[in-house]
Amino acid sequence: MSALMQKTRAPRLEIRAHLSHVWQAAHRGLAESIWSIVLIQAFSAGVAVPAIGFLFGLALSHAGLTNVTDHNIGTLLADPVADLILAVVLIVMLAAVLLQLAALFAISARQHRGRVLSVRGMVRDAARNLRVVWHPQVLILSVYLLVLAPVTGLGLFSAVTQGIAVPPFVTREYLKSPLGSAIYLAAALALVFVNARLIYTVPVMFLRRMPPLAAMRESLRMTARWRVLRVVVMIGVPAGLAWALSSGLAELVVGFTRLELDTAAVSVATGIVKTIGLVLIAWATVTAINMFVADTLGAPAAAHPERARLARVPSPTRRRWVSLAAVAVVFTVATSTSVSAALASPAQPSDTIVIGHRGFSGGGVENTLSALDAAAAAQADAVEMDVQQTKDGVWVASHDTNLLMVAGRNQNIYDMTAAEVTSTRVREGGFEDTIPTMQQYVRRAVELGMPLLIELKVTGHEHPDFVEDFLAVLDGLGVTDDETYHSLDPDVVVELKRLRPQLRVGLTIAVSRGGVPASPCDFYVIEQASFTTDFLTEAHRQGKAVYVWTVNDDDGLRRFLRSRVDGIVTDHPDRALQFRSELAGTDAVAFTVEDALGRLVP
Numbered sequence: 001m002s003a004l005m006q007k008t009r010a011p012r013l014e015i016r017a018h019l020s021h022v023w024q025a026a027h028r029g030l031a032e033s034i035w036s037i038v039l040i041q042a043f044s045a046g047v048a049v050p051a052i053g054f055l056f057g058l059a060l061s062h063a064g065l066t067n068v069t070d071h072n073i074g075t076l077l078a079d080p081v082a083d084l085i086l087a088v089v090l091i092v093m094l095a096a097v098l099l100q101l102a103a104l105f106a107i108s109a110r111q112h113r114g115r116v117l118s119v120r121g122m123v124r125d126a127a128r129n130l131r132v133v134w135h136p137q138v139l140i141l142s143v144y145l146l147v148l149a150p151v152t153g154l155g156l157f158s159a160v161t162q163g164i165a166v167p168p169f170v171t172r173e174y175l176k177s178p179l180g181s182a183i184y185l186a187a188a189l190a191l192v193f194v195n196a197r198l199i200y201t202v203p204v205m206f207l208r209r210m211p212p213l214a215a216m217r218e219s220l221r222m223t224a225r226w227r228v229l230r231v232v233v234m235i236g237v238p239a240g241l242a243w244a245l246s247s248g249l250a251e252l253v254v255g256f257t258r259l260e261l262d263t264a265a266v267s268v269a270t271g272i273v274k275t276i277g278l279v280l281i282a283w284a285t286v287t288a289i290n291m292f293v294a295d296t297l298g299a300p301a302a303a304h305p306e307r308a309r310l311a312r313v314p315s316p317t318r319r320r321w322v323s324l325a326a327v328a329v330v331f332t333v334a335t336s337t338s339v340s341a342a343l344a345s346p347a348q349p350s351d352t353i354v355i356g357h358r359g360f361s362g363g364g365v366e367n368t369l370s371a372l373d374a375a376a377a378a379q380a381d382a383v384e385m386d387v388q389q390t391k392d393g394v395w396v397a398s399h400d401t402n403l404l405m406v407a408g409r410n411q412n413i414y415d416m417t418a419a420e421v422t423s424t425r426v427r428e429g430g431f432e433d434t435i436p437t438m439q440q441y442v443r444r445a446v447e448l449g450m451p452l453l454i455e456l457k458v459t460g461h462e463h464p465d466f467v468e469d470f471l472a473v474l475d476g477l478g479v480t481d482d483e484t485y486h487s488l489d490p491d492v493v494v495e496l497k498r499l500r501p502q503l504r505v506g507l508t509i510a511v512s513r514g515g516v517p518a519s520p521c522d523f524y525v526i527e528q529a530s531f532t533t534d535f536l537t538e539a540h541r542q543g544k545a546v547y548v549w550t551v552n553d554d555d556g557l558r559r560f561l562r563s564r565v566d567g568i569v570t571d572h573p574d575r576a577l578q579f580r581s582e583l584a585g586t587d588a589v590a591f592t593v594e595d596a597l598g599r600l601v602p
Helices: 002-028 030-062 073-077 080-113 119-131 138-151 168-175 178-197 201-207 212-222 225-257 263-297 318-344 369-377 418-422 438-448 466-477 490-499 533-541 554-563 573-583 588-598
Strands: 067-069 353-357 382-389 395-397 425-428 431-434 452-456 484-487 504-509 512-514 523-527 545-549 567-570
Touching: 030 080, 030 263, 030 512, 067 073, 073 080, 080 119, 080 138, 080 201, 080 263, 138 178, 138 201, 138 212, 168 178, 178 225, 201 212, 201 263, 225 263, 263 318, 353 573, 369 382, 369 431, 369 438, 382 438, 382 466, 395 418, 395 438, 395 466, 438 452, 438 466, 466 490, 484 490, 490 504, 504 545, 523 533, 533 545, 554 567, 554 573, 567 573
Parallel strands: 353 382, 353 567, 382 452, 452 484, 484 504, 504 523, 523 545, 545 567
Antiparallel strands: 067 512, 382 395, 425 431
16 A cells, blocks of 8 residues: 555656746746847837838838738739838847747746756857757748737737737628527637647757647647646736736725826835736736646656655845846836826816727627617617628628628629518628618618618629619619618729719728828728737828727727727727716826726736
């Protein structure tokens, strides 16, 4: 019995010793690791990101563009010189990401081996790590680091890759139906699984000096079978603790604002909490990296319980801790000053209009009369709707061209007659309704006194002169000049303005990088992931309004209301209207603090 107990006890002791070693390494090298994160993030944000922006602008300029969207990207890629500049952009992005990873793993490897954390030694180790990258297989590595990992959420560690993600509008379209939700969930789980299997690629490449493909194969071996769950724990536990503590502190500060405390005290508390939150995030990152290093290099001899005591990593000098504390104080003061300035400015009611996206999905299926009624009941300022043409030339209110997701019917509207489309039952969010014609929808909006933002959708299967036909139908209803219009197709925008210059027409942009695209439009409707304050400033300079779509999360609604965009298209007009009221009401202080902490806490 004693022999059996010893056999089962030994692995436990070894795991305990292994985790203790990881904890010691991460704890004793925390100052150096955080310093590394701060410096390299500062380099990425202050040097790499502006360089990338400059080079991208240069590529656009050479291709004769001010902006690139999903409609004109072909023009950009057709220019050889622009392609060469874009290749340099990718090299800069990859170099910035690899530099950060090389430095972090160099520090963690030294902690793991019990070596002195000198600047010279860490720079030498980081340079040695980068040498292994000079390999033709780096192209495959770039796909992993610049696309696959960021899309799954693992790109947050670098300022260069933070903006790489699935656009929110794509997520929204899939999640609106059970079938779409199932497809989206399956794709998301597949991405998470692939990333979990490849998570050891970078540490193996740097620490075992393997080329990228060999490192990927080794990562697959290390995460085979149920060992992939270990990865989830290694990342999830530190990240979960950091998130829970940060969220708790943030909620505490927001709660204090309800006590009508002095604004100076609120500003300082906000700055302190944001600093603590960033330190917690850095701690979670350092701890996870140390775990990956320990798994990659294996436990050092001193980590085995039957051998000598754990190796002691030299403690950081007092000077490093003092300098790190100074950085924290500077960041706290900067954040506090920013919040104090926001609180000191007089609260003004936001003139941003709230537009119900395809009505209000909280009261009915999108683009149906019930959703329109619900938007009116919620007192939205306007309603956005989509229209497209059927096989027999009738205009109907629908966003989806194929009805599989919303009706379980694998047919395209342009292949169906109006009678077939309008008899189709659509379902969403527990509601059910039929697809109305544009005439029915517009008449109901007129009865409700609800202004419309009508999107003319182009599928490529429209009848000849479809824009004229579209306007003729509205003329018959007597509302053409009363409504507002927009389209994703730049040619439709041009045609609408040519035929009816007096109409207010907007250009809708799904994906955009660069400046404001040239267009005769009166306003832009830009997807939230592509929005920038520079875009807003430039559009306003040209006398054109900017609407942002589709903003559904509370943090996003508050942020865009504070940025004073001209309009917000949202599935939750009730929430947007509530926040707009709070901006000028008694909760303005809490609103400002919540906005300041929103980027820290999801």
